[in-house]
Amino acid sequence: MHHALLPALAGLLAQPAVLARFAELSGGDEDWNRRLAAYLRAERDLGRLAPGARVDAATSMIVGACHESVLSVLFQGRGIARQVSADMVDDLVEAVLHGLAPQRPRQGG
Template sequence: MSPRKAAALKHTDGRSLREHLIDTAVRLIAEQGTAGLTVRAIARAAGVADGVLYNHFADKEELLANALRAHVRAVEAELGELPEPGTGTVEANLREHLAYGLALHRAILPAFTGLLAQPEVLARFGELDGHGDDWRGQLRRYLRTERALGRLAAGARVDAAAAMLVGICHETVLSALLPHTGTTKAPAVRDVVEAVLDGIAK
C-alpha cells in the first residue's frame, strides 16, 4: 500500500476507500455544486493520488453518479420521515408528501444543474438501482397501501396520481432552469392535493 493511500485510509473511519471517495465527492457537491467538479479536485480532497479513483470506479462518470445519488439520499434524510399509511387523513398526508417532494427538488436542483453538460453522468445516475426507496417510490407505495386499506376508491389510479404529484415537482425545477416569458405562480399544495383527490378519493 502506498504511503498516500495509507494516509487516506486513516480518515475513512472504517469505511472502504470507495466509500471514502464517494463521501468526499458528496461533501464537495454540497459545498460547491457539481459544475467544474474534477477527478483531481475529488482526489485532492480525499487525500489520494488521482489514479486511485480508477481502482474503484470505471470512470469519473460512475463516481459522480454514485456521489449524486448519495447527495440526494442525504437531502432526503434531512427532510425527515414521511407519514405512514393509515394514519391521519389522506389529504393531510398527501400535502406532506408534496411539500417534501418540492423541498427535495429545490434542494437538489443546484447539483443537477451543474451536470446538464454531462449527460453521461445523469444517465448513469438514472441507471443506479435505488430499490424504489426514493421519494417517488415511497409516494407510490403510500397511495397503493391507502387504496388497499380502503381509504381510497377501490379503482383509484394511484400510479397516475403519483405521477401528477411528481410532475408538479419537476415543473418547479424546469421553470427554474428554462428561460420563459412572464411569470407563472406555482399552484398551492392544498389546491394540487384537492385536485388529485377529486379523482381517487372514495
Template sequence: MSPRRAAVLRDGGERSLREHLIATAERLISERGTAGLTVRAIAREAGVADGVLYNHFADKEELLAHALKAHVRTVERGLVALPEPGAGTVAENLRTHIRYGLAMHKGILPAMAGLIGRPEVLARFADAGEPGEDWRDRLLGYLAAERELGRIAPGARVEPAASMIVGVCHEAVLALLFGGSPPEPDVDGLVATLLDGLSP
C-alpha cells in the first residue's frame, strides 16, 4: 500500500480504495448532483491523484454507475420497509410499494437529472445491479409470491401490474424533471384498478 493510499484510508477500517472512491463519488452526487462532476473533483475529494481512479475503474462512467447504485441504496435505507408476501392485506401492501416507489424516485431525481445527456452512464448503471436488487424486481417478486400464496388470482399477469405501478412513479418524476407540476398520484384508485385485475 502506498503512503498516499494509506493516508486516505487511515480511518476507513477495512474499506478498499475502490470502495473509498465509490463512497466519495456517492457523497459528491448526494451533495452536488451529477452535472459537471469531474474525475478531478472526485480524486481531489478522495485525496488521491487523478490517475488512481483508472487503476480501479475502466473509466469515469463505471465509477459514476457504481456511485449511483450506492446513492440509490442510501435513499432506500431512509424509506419504510417493504411488506413481506402474506402479511397484512394485498391492497395495503400495494399502497406501500407505490408510496415507496414515489419517494425513491423523488429522492434520486436530482442525481439522475444531470445524466439525461449521458446515456453511457445510465446504461452502466442499469448493468451494475444484481437481479432482484432493485425496487421493480422486488415489487415483481412480491406480486409473484402473493400469486403463489393464492392471495391474488392464479392467472394474474404480474408483469403488467408492476409496469403500471412503475409507470405512475415515472410519470411523477418526469413531470418534475421537465419543470411541470406532477399530478398527485391517485394511489387508492391505482390499487383498486390493479386489484380488479389481480383478485382471485
C-alpha cells in the first residue's frame, strides 16, 4: 500500500498547510503510532500478548518496517516503494511476537 502513496507523500512534504490538514483528518491529536501502541496494550491486557510485552518497542519495530519500504526508496531516488511480500510481513510478526534471541529451556516443571 505504501508504494501507492509515495508520489503524494513527495508532494505533501513541500506543503506544510496540507500536511497539517492531513494530520487533522487522520486522527487529530492521537497519531497512528499511539493508536497502534494502544491496540497492542489492549491485546496485552486481554491476555493475548505476554504480560511483560514491550509494547512501545514492538510499535517502533512495526512502524519502522512500514516506513522502511517507502523512505529507503525515496532517499535513493528510485521512484515508488518496493512491494512487501506476505512472507516478509509474516517474518516481521514472528520477530515482534517471538523475538530474536534463542529460546531458553523452561526451568522447573
